Amino acid sequence: MYNLIIKDILVQKKSLLFALGYCFFLVFAFQSLEGVTPIAASTVVVYFLIQNSFAYEDKNKSEIIINSLPISRKEIVLAKYLSIFVYIGLAIVAYMIATLTVKVVRVPVKVEFPDLKDVTITLLLVSLMNSIYMPIIFRIGYLKAKIFNMVMFLLFFFIPMGVASLYENPKYSAGISDITGIISSFSDWQIAALLAAISLMLLFFSYSISLGIYKNREF
């Protein structure tokens, strides 16, 4: 199964470079935004790498080969889900390389390093996204799922913006500050653990659905 994860990375060698370039770009492009750059960079990179890994398989119809190898469909599905964590790691490393480089060569821009909050929010966002679209890809294949994935990806950008604008609306701001008040009464670690637990539950639930789908998939 680990071979499958390594395979996905090997196939995407070039995309990793692209991801790194993208992180550099975001460091500069998101100068005016506070506190979102690490999350945005990692989430997009993970989204990109996972989509890309499915795209490569689709392009070469390599699922036919993979499913002819001595490996169970369960392992194939599980590998894709586990690779999410690998990609989060890679995305954070890529982002760190970008920020450190900017810092070391003393480019006069503001840089933000990812902290625990960033990592867990990234995990939550990525888990939520993948939990929804992975079963769809396993069901109808990458190409047909593509449009749906694009729409969902955009929603992930607009929904937080919508929430932010609610915050500015006096009608809701009281309620929202109540919620933020409750949240801030917990320690960072408690919140991180809660978000991580929610993420894992989402992924596990989604994995079970994907497995049911993929076991009956025909090629």
Added chain:
Amino acid sequence: MENILEVTRLKKSFKDFTLKDISFALPRGYIMGFIGPNGAGKSTTIKLIMNLLKKDGGQIKVFDKDHIKYEKEIKNRIGFVYDENHFYEELTTREMKSVIAPFYESWDDKTFDRYMKHFKLSTNKKIKELSKGMKMKYSLAMALSHNPELLIMDEPTSGLDPIVRSELLDILGDLIQDENKSVFFSTHITSDLDKVADFVTFIHDGSIILSATKDDILDNYGIVKGGMDLLNDQTQKVFIGIRKNNYGFEGLVDDRKKARNLFRDNIVIDKPSLEDIMVYTVRGDQHV
């Protein structure tokens, strides 16, 4: 004789095609050619054996074991080659090898290197840079490097030039010198079978028309030629397929002796080629 591959009453329905209760068996140590026209059900059968498609009924046994219950174990001992190359085009032949190799318990790099050398394939070329013939040879090297006991190939010779094709067939012949191994391959090019097949299974429109040793088939089937006056509703029944023109008829029978008894010395019986058998069977009754 132990069967390495045994298909019994295999069923699969699609919207526009049905595989109807097909059965055949391949003993260990032999090559079986699986022939039939395009769309006859060859790829469907192979995909069912590999569990890429889910069967609706029947049984498939490989190495005397159920192909789904023991899927992983079986696939460890099978080599596969498909008509199209489904490897990652961007990778080099060596990179792709390192992707596939770890999946097999008994992968042998020495065997792989030997085949690559034998086929004159470069290890640092990207797969997309290989010609069709080279891709086929590469697929074969990949399929054989874990020392499989059963090699399953779907249309491996289609689209290849005659030289590569004959090279490929030679390798199959070499492979079964080791009497432990078998090859099951589909093709619509009947001359491939004339050269290497021990057994021939002929599928048409989702049904098995015949499955027997090539020698039996060629000994029993016959092309019968004679004058039109010999044909009536009764005698016409012995023919699987028949072609008529103003001067006479030419037809395929599956029992030469019967035809001889029926028509006595009024006919000429020729040995058919596998192509004759395929064409007459598929086209049936035809008038020129």
